[in-house]
Amino acid sequence: MTIRTFTRRAALATAAVASALVLAACGGGDGDGAGHTGHGTDAGPSASAAGPSTSAGAHNAQDVAFAQGMIPHHQQALEMARLATDRAASPQVKDLASRIEKAQDPEIRTMTGWLKAWGEQSPMPGMDHSGHSGMPGMMSGDDMAALEKSTGKAFDTKFLSLMVEHHQGAVAMATTEKEKGRHGGAKAMADDIVTAQNAEIKEMKQLLGEE
Structure with missing residues (x-):
């Protein structure tokens, strides 16, 4: 024990x-x-x-405004570029118009995808752009009608002059997105637009003999 x-x-x-x-x-x-x-x-x-x-997914009201505004802005640029196919006389103008179409068409699809993902309304293709005439660089109905009636060298000059103004408007819109936007993809696209379209503005001014 x-x-x-x-x-x-x-x-x-x-x-x-x-x-x-x-x-x-x-x-x-x-x-x-x-x-x-x-x-x-x-x-x-x-x-x-x-x-x-x-993150690339986060967005704010500026991102929505950028996409909703830039889509019809790009759509009008595509309408202008497609007119060059059978109206332009200059090979340089035709080449520029082709490059504009190849660059901006995919951007429209990308921005449309963003708006859908965000649950926001997307401008419809082929819509009347008269309601967007207040946006920087947007052509009026009269401008577009005059461009459609032009051919040859007259078309080239009018196309380049109007497209310079159109591009300048896009650069202004993209600059605002870079400064105030939140979405990573939208800000990156805005940066690409500023770089590419400023280069094309310089190119077009040279074709017009302004530089």
Whole structure:
């Protein structure tokens, strides 16, 4: 019995020491762990809060306005460019018109996709652009009618003059998007528009003999 009692007491003492060690470790972990958890919690919301503002998916009202405005703006540029196929005399003008169409048609599809994903209304293809005449660089109905009636060198001059103005409007709209937009893709497209269309403006002015 004495041996059994001694053995049981020794076991109990060992268990008590182990429990004390476990409690001490947990106590120390609570102090340090709380600090680390606190930093992690602070960092977590900050990171997630910063994420949406810089992610390609996040957007704001300016992004919507950019897409809804640039789509009909591009559509009118495509209408102008397609007129060059059988009206322009200059190979350079025809080449420029072709490049404009190849660049802007895919951008229209991309912006239409954004608006759909955002649950926003997208301008319909072939719509009357008279309601957008207040946008920078948009041609009036009279301008478009005059361009349609032109051929040869007269068409080239009118096309280049109107397209310079049209491009300048697009650059202004894209610059606003770069400054105030939030959507990564929209801001990147705006940057591409500024770069490409400024280069084409310079090209067109050279063809007009202005530079």
